[in-house]
Amino acid sequence: MRKDLFTEIQAKFEANRCLMCADAPCSCNCPAGVDARAFIRKIRFDNLDGAVRLLKNCNVLSASCAYICPTGSSCAGKCTSAQLSTPIDIAGLQKFVMEYERKRGMIVPILVPADKGPIAIVGSGPAGLGCAAKLASLGYKVKVFEKDGRIGGLLTSTIPSFRLPKEVVEFEIEFIKKLGVEFVTDKKIDDPRLLFKQGFKAIFIGTGLVKSRVAEFIGEDRPGVFQALDFLRSAKLGKIPDMGRRVLVIGGGDTAIDSARVAKRAGTECFILYRRMQNEMPAYEEELDAAWHDGVEFYFRVIPRSVVGKDRIEGLKCVRVKWHEKIAGMKQGYDVEGPEFTISCDSVIVAAGQEPETNFGLRSGSSGLIALEKDSFKTSEKFIYAGGDITCGGGTAARAVGMGKLAAIEIDSDLSSA
Incomplete structure (x- = not known):
């Protein structure tokens, strides 16, 4: 997916690549019900106002979703025709259409009497x-x-x-x-x-x-250990706390990725600790790629045990694990490989999931x-x-x-x- 916006010429070129499949898998795989083929067709025939109306009728948050949805795992990920060298950039086209409206002026909705x-x-x-x-x-x-x-x-x-x-x-x-x-x-x-x-x-x-889950390691309640949602809320308000030079983020979902990228952009050395392998992370591939690109580093098959340091955090004591084979109906266990080891850090962000x-x-x-x-x-x-x-x-x-x-x-x- 492009990071910059399509120009009108680029959008028209991309729309013209679409094969207009009869049973378009891209449209069938949008959880918001967006008919990708239909709005791309409107771009092709210069009906951008019509594309805006179609998108907003299907998904009132079409612009937001164009920016944040992992389209490689949904609509664009199903665009796999052998006749195309790469999938159609559906998110890029959707973003182009919605930015067209935002810059041109809102297309006023037709109101229905609220009776x-x-x-x-x-x-x-x-x-x-x-x-x-x-x-x-x-x-x-x-x-x-x-x-x-x-x-x-x-x-x-x-x-x-x-x-x-x-x-x-x-x-x-x-x-x-x-x-x-x-x-x-x-x-x-x-x-x-x-x-x-x-x-x-x-x-x-x-x-x-909206409530963070605990990761259950000793010292999780100490100053310098932040819950990811609280950290992201503060960052959104422009109030990033002092985290020192090295930050460890515990977790493997999109919240962990967002936390790590924010910390990295604040000038820290940032590392994500995840208990399993990369291909088992719940975070979407697009977000993982973005974190790698930002310079976030990863530790895999690592579980935290306790915070190290008296007056301030100096590190996180961890163990490396090897997971057992999955057996249906049973909780998956693991074996600890080797002795405990310490990863140095100045602060920890816990992104162990939400509830x-x-x-x-x-x-x-x-x-x-x-x-x-x-x-x-x-x-x-x-x-x-x-x-x-x-x-x-x-x-x-x-x-x-x-x-x-x-x-x-x-x-x-x-x-x-x-």
């Missing part, structure tokens, strides 16, 4: 925004409650600006407001059931995974994720729905938007037949 509802959305991340926009387009009054002061969830709170410029998200949020969606910030909802007493007909929960802050008293699984009815977004409570990371445990922004859209359609169907 149904109201519906409450708890959480303003991708799932909540996807649900809110779809409900508004179906004629519902929608109010979104966000516990923080900024709308956007992870898009505005933790994803680094070098990956997703804030003005891109702000433009998309402004569009959603123009659809008629109302936002209430700095409002934490502890019990969504109480919203029914305020007249809301249905509630959608899309609060995501929900609360399940709101709804039926949930052992991991704390809200449980849904089969093939549905219904929770254990009538007219309370949920979607996004708080139900699936993590994924892309496009997937969360797609879940929010489908939940909105289900809410409309249920209320229409009630």
Whole structure:
């Protein structure tokens, strides 16, 4: 995927490479439901306004997703025709179209009379925004409650600006407001059931995974050990803490990669410690490549044991491990290879995964994720729905938007037949 924007000539050339497959696998593999072939066709025939409308109708966060979605693992990754030397750069074309609108001026949405509802959305991340926009387009009054002061969830709170410029998200949020969606910030909802007493007909929960998991090594609570989400939130506000010269990041997901890249760009020597091999890291390949390019270094098959140092952190004591073969139905074990060793560092960032802050008293699984009815977004409570990371445990922004859209359609169907 290109890092710079296509020019109009480059975009037209790239669009003309598309084979316009009859059963386009790229379109079938977008979790937000974007018809890649259709919007590329509009670029080919100079209908950029039409491309904008098509993209926003499919995915109200099309611009954000063009910047951050791992298209090599979804749409572009399925563009594998032997007639093409390289896959079509779908993200690059999508970014070109959405930047065209942002620079030219917002294409004002056609408003539908809001004569149904109201519906409450708890959480303003991708799932909540996807649900809110779809409900508004179906004629519902929608109010979104966000516990923080900024709308956007992870898009505005933790994803680094070098990956997703804030003005891109702000433009998309402004569009959603123009659809008629109302936002209430700095409002934490502890019990969504109480919203029914305020007249809301249905509630959608899309609060995501906002609590860091612990890595369980000795000294994790010491000064100089940072939780990744807290670190990224501070960095997003321009308040990167003093981390010293050498930083170790524990984890193998996209949050670990983001943390390491932010630390590296702050002038540190940064190393990621992951307990398995590189090909087993949950981080997407595009993000791994970006970290390597930034100069982040890696230790694989390493597990932290304890922090070293009295008055300040001097290192992290670790062991190298060899994992047993996987056996279905059994937890995979490992053997320790060799003695403990110390990796010198001045600070540690823990990115051992995330979990929900609360399940709101709804039926949930052992991991704390809200449980849904089969093939549905219904929770254990009538007219309370949920979607996004708080139900699936993590994924892309496009997937969360797609879940929010489908939940909105289900809410409309249920209320229409009630």
